[in-house]
Amino acid sequence: MTALDDLPSEGRHAHAYDLRAFQGVEAWVFDLDNTLYPAETDLFSQINDRIADYIARLLGVGKDEASAKQKDFYRRHGTTLRGLMIEHNIDPDDFLAHVHDIDYSPVKPDPALGQAIASLPGRKFIFTNGDRAHAERTAAALGVTDHFEDIFDIVAAGLMPKPNKETYDLFLARTGVSPARAAMFEDLTRNLLVPHRLGMRTVLVVPSGTREVFREDWELEGQDAPHVDFVTDNLTGFLRAVLGSIELPIG
Known part of the structure; x- marks a missing residue:
């Protein structure tokens, strides 16, 4: 073709x-x-911040370290959720509810x-x-x-x-x-x-x-x-x- x-x-x-x-x-x-x-709606940046916040609270680390761990989980496991489930046995429902508690008005x-x-x-x-x-x-x-x-x-x-x-x-x-x-x-x-x-x-x-x-x-x-x-x-x-x-x- x-x-x-x-x-x-x-x-x-x-x-x-x-x-x-x-x-x-x-x-x-x-x-x-x-x-x-x-x-450019920038909706995912809110989710990104919520994920970093979840990791920071879960692991007791600062935001920079939480963001680094987030990217590592994401790259190695496909999603941060999958990495946290495998390596830290988290409750997926709790994670999903937390990270999607965002403002949808930009959409x-x-x-x-x-x-x-x-x-x-x-x-x-x-x-x-x-x-x-x-x-x-x-x-x-x-x-x-x-x-x-x-x-x-x-x-x-x-x-x-x-x-x-x-x-x-x-x-x-x-x-x-x-x-x-x-x-x-x-x-x-x-x-x-x-x-x-x-x-x-x-x-x-x-x-x-x-x-x-x-x-x-x-x-x-x-x-x-x-x-x-x-x-x-x-x-x-x-x-x-x-x-x-x-x-x-x-x-």
Whole structure:
């Protein structure tokens, strides 16, 4: 296949394939944080601070040391929660309630995104390493709740986070999604490796402001990796371009 010419509404992008690769997709799977809402919303920085606060209280350390431990857990275990469960046997419900006790007012309704998601053919899911309550509050603030069939959260995954293959297997078993007819949208390249191997179309969402949120250099690597089929910094524009390529009206 050949790459498409730039589409003005689509944002900066790098395609390994023509957008017509999305023809036949029947399931659209979206990560939540820094994917469905723009990174500059800065919602995740609140979560980041709450996680550091939890670690500081749990281990009796200062904020700087807590932040360092947080990043270490996250890198080695996929989520800080997983690291704390393995190494400190914490109560996951207590952790999730604490870190998601945040202010959602920075998340604004996004009717254009909602319309684009609603116009996609087939089923739509949120697949997050956060918990359902957080996803529900975020989706409600965005105004996109009604466009999703279900939310697959860290609890449904048995507290095993992406990018572990078992987590994707559980998602597929629960939803009945066929990977060959699915597309996955993520803001982390490592979380797209398994979906690509399973046969999904993979889209990396890298909005402006990414480096201003909780990001390490290793998280931003691999935008040109073979398991990343598409890259965009404008999710709404990208979805509109996909809809145009598969010849479906928006709204």
